[in-house]
Amino acid sequence: RPPAYGVLPRPCRALVLLNPQSGAGRALEDFQAVVQPMLAEADIATTVFVTERPHHAHEKVRDEDLSQWDTLVVMAGDGLLYEVVNGLMERPDWEDALKKPLCILPGGSGNALAASINHYAGNDHVAKKKLLTNCTFILCKGLHTQMDLVSLSTASGKRLFSFLGFGWGFISDVDIDSEKYRRLGNARFTLGTLQCLAKLRVYQGRLSYLPAAPEQDTPPAPRDPPADSLLVPLGQPVPPHWTVVPEEEFVSVYAIYQSHLGTNLLMAPAARLHDGCIHLFYLKAGISRVALLKIFLAMARGTHLDLNCPHLRYVPVRAFRLEPRAAAGIMTVDGEALACEPVQGQIHGRLCPRGRQ
Numbered sequence: 001r002p003p004a005y006g007v008l009p010r011p012c013r014a015l016v017l018l019n020p021q022s023g024a025g026r027a028l029e030d031f032q033a034v035v036q037p038m039l040a041e042a043d044i045a046t047t048v049f050v051t052e053r054p055h056h057a058h059e060k061v062r063d064e065d066l067s068q069w070d071t072l073v074v075m076a077g078d079g080l081l082y083e084v085v086n087g088l089m090e091r092p093d094w095e096d097a098l099k100k101p102l103c104i105l106p107g108g109s110g111n112a113l114a115a116s117i118n119h120y121a122g123n124d125h126v127a128k129k130k131l132l133t134n135c136t137f138i139l140c141k142g143l144h145t146q147m148d149l150v151s152l153s154t155a156s157g158k159r160l161f162s163f164l165g166f167g168w169g170f171i172s173d174v175d176i177d178s179e180k181y182r183r184l185g186n187a188r189f190t191l192g193t194l195q196c197l198a199k200l201r202v203y204q205g206r207l208s209y210l211p212a213a214p215e216q217d218t219p220p221a222p223r224d225p226p227a228d229s230l231l232v233p234l235g236q237p238v239p240p241h242w243t244v245v246p247e248e249e250f251v252s253v254y255a256i257y258q259s260h261l262g263t264n265l266l267m268a269p270a271a272r273l274h275d276g277c278i279h280l281f282y283l284k285a286g287i288s289r290v291a292l293l294k295i296f297l298a299m300a301r302g303t304h305l306d307l308n309c310p311h312l313r314y315v316p317v318r319a320f321r322l323e324p325r326a327a328a329g330i331m332t333v334d335g336e337a338l339a340c341e342p343v344q345g346q347i348h349g350r351l352c353p354r355g356r357q
């Protein structure tokens with residue numbers, strides 16, 4: 001077992017990947033006003049890399065000489081960290097690259113990992129500048145630990161690495177439809193939820209999963225390339241010890257591996273950075289708009305499961321497969337859109353980088 005925590009050296013050299021278009025477009029301003037003075041006090045020297053376009057951060061970390069840096073810091077939304085994780089996974093030395101401590105500072109409109117880490121640290125639920133200050137303070141302390149990653153494969157042959165969640169249906173629709181309101185910051189999700197409620201749809205497909213055995217230890221981190229030992233090819237039926245959900249009509253399916261879906265959405269209160277678990281939620285068709293709205297309101301405090309809504313199911317799993325009947329609806333990985341097709345994934349407990357806590 002690796003030690004529970006590592007600690008950043010001092011002085012510390014940080015490469016900051018910053019998306020100036022994130023959220024309300026104030027990431028650079030906030031970085032200079034809030035973050036930089038705190039990091040200077042903590043003897044953390046920063047070199048800022050401002051992204052100019054999508055995929056820019058991906059290319060940067062894929063090709064970068066990482067020995068120059070003690071940590072990689074992402075000042076943006078979850079979307080930019082998703083690029084960074086996948087860029088690191090494309091390197092031939094991915095196993096070493098993932099040992100580089102990663103840090104997320106909330107600069108976007110979707111800051112789910114930052115909210116999760118703030119929650120794990122035992123801090124009060126906060127948003128905006130307060131969340132940014134809390135996360136910067138956590139970076140200043142310099143403690144870091146490991147984080148689970150989920151490997152996803154699609155029928156068309158894509159292999160993706162995800163640190164936050166995979167979704168289909170309602171929740172993903174909200175995420176993508178509301179991107180046009182990014183300037184509203186986190187409020188974009190509230191507005192998007194109300195709009196998507198008005199045009200509520202049903203998605204057909206088959207969902208299967210491998211339940212998490214409570215006592216089971218996470219398998220050791222596999223080697224090059226990380227093999228998906230729990231999965232069989234998408235063309236074959238799932239193994240017999242998997243569970244196939246009998247219903248095939250859903251309003252939404254969401255597999256989350258951290259506690260927060262958004263700053264104000266505590267979807268999986270029990271989740272931890274490296275619990276080796278995919279927290280699988282699905283909403284069966286037939287749920288009323290009012291019941292759905294109640295679930296989202298309750299999620300602000302993480303009490304949605306206490307509603308005992310018969311349409312909402314939660315199961316901790318190690319792997320899942322989703323086979324949509326038609327290429328209908330949007331799928332998302334860590335909040336980024338993905339073409340709708342059969343997809344399966346499995347957890348790689350502690351495979352990954354160190355998120356910091």
Ligand code: ADP
Pocket residue numbers: 019020021022023024051052053054055056076077078079080081083107108109110111182336
């Ligand atoms: P938000 O939380 O507001 O969605 P993200 O940081 O998640 O912010 O970024 C959203 C998207 O913007 C990502 O898909 C990323 O690839 C893309 N992106 C990164 N840099 C730029 C840029 N300079 N201009 C436009 N888009 C960018």
Ligand code: MG
Pocket residue numbers: 077078079080108110335336
């Ligand atoms: Mg995003």
